[in-house]
Amino acid sequence: GSMALVLFAVTGCEHSVATWLPTYGERVGRVRLQTSALMSSAYWGAICAGRFVWAAVSHMVSSGWLVLALDASTMLVSSVFFMLFAIFSRSAAARGALIHTWPLWVGVIMMALGFASSLPCAITLPAEAGVEITPPRLLAMNLAGSAGEMLVPYLMGAAFERGWDGAFGTTLALLQFVVLGATGIARHAAAA
Numbered sequence: 001g002s003m004a005l006v007l008f009a010v011t012g013c014e015h016s017v018a019t020w021l022p023t024y025g026e027r028v029g030r031v032r033l034q035t036s037a038l039m040s041s042a043y044w045g046a047i048c049a050g051r052f053v054w055a056a057v058s059h060m061v062s063s064g065w066l067v068l069a070l071d072a073s074t075m076l077v078s079s080v081f082f083m084l085f086a087i088f089s090r091s092a093a094a095r096g097a098l099i100h101t102w103p104l105w106v107g108v109i110m111m112a113l114g115f116a117s118s119l120p121c122a123i124t125l126p127a128e129a130g131v132e133i134t135p136p137r138l139l140a141m142n143l144a145g146s147a148g149e150m151l152v153p154y155l156m157g158a159a160f161e162r163g164w165d166g167a168f169g170t171t172l173a174l175l176q177f178v179v180l181g182a183t184g185i186a187r188h189a190a191a192a
Contacts, residue, residue, distance in 0.1 A: 002186035004144035006068070006122045009175040009182075011145040012152025013075065014115045016172070017043065019153045021108065023160055024082070024168045029089035029099045039105065043112045050116020064121040064128060065187045069180060071121065075114035076176035081107030082169035111172070118179070119145075129190035 021040055025031030031039075061067055085103040092099045123141065126133055152171070159167035 001140075002182040002189075003122045003126055004141045005182040006179050006186075007119070007141055007145035008148035009152075009178045010115065010118045010122065010148070012148030013111070013172050013175050014047070014119075015149045016153045016156045016168075017108070017111055020156050020160060020168060024165065025101070025104055027160070027165050028086045028168075029101065029104065030093075031099075031101055031104065035101060039101075039108050042105075043108045046109050046112035047115050050113050051120070054117040054120060058117070058120070064125050065183065065190075067117055068121040068125065068183050071114045071116075071118035072176045072179035072183065075111055075118075076173055076180070078107045078110035078114060079169050079172035079176060081110065082172060083166075086166060086169065107169075125186065129186065131190075 018040065021043065022031075022033065022036035025036045025039070026033070081103045085101070085107065088103060089099045091097075126137070126141075131137070152175070156167060156171060159165075159171075
């Protein structure tokens with residue numbers, strides 16, 4: 001159940017960033033479409049590269065618990081950079097100054113690197129904890145991931161539609177607290 005919750009939060013964040021990054025960048029910092037397209041490509045490229053690296057080094061990691069906690073912490077820090085982008089953009093716009101996109105770039109790349117190993121870890125941790133992966137359990141984990149992939153971007157879109165641009169970074173941060181909490185609960189249960 002904990003890993004299903006992790007998968008819901010992780011895939012929800014992953015697809016929310018992929019879907020709404022251009023909208024967030026344009027609304028908050030007037031980021032040009034070409035820059036948003038480049039950021040989106042860098043985002044997916046970093047996820048892909050990170051998954052290749054994880055595939056190459058995962059056999060050297062004795063446990064995925066710490067990796068998943070580090071992934072969530074990385075994504076939490078990343079969401080802070082999304083919030084900083086909004087703060088810096090508002091401040092620059094008020095002064096009539098140039099809006100810098102570096103906090104958005106940092107947030108995008110850090111978020112992608114956090115996603116890279118979090119999904120594979122969440123899928124393998126039940127076996128590491130001695131929980132037998134049965135077809136119903138695997139179905140529950142896959143359904144939770146798919147539900148997050150659909151529901152979180154939808155809700156974020158509804159927030160954008162209402163002008164709640166701050167929901168972007170805030171939602172991403174809150175979902176990382178869910179990942180950290182669910183990971184901690186699962187780790188505690190596995191150790192007992």
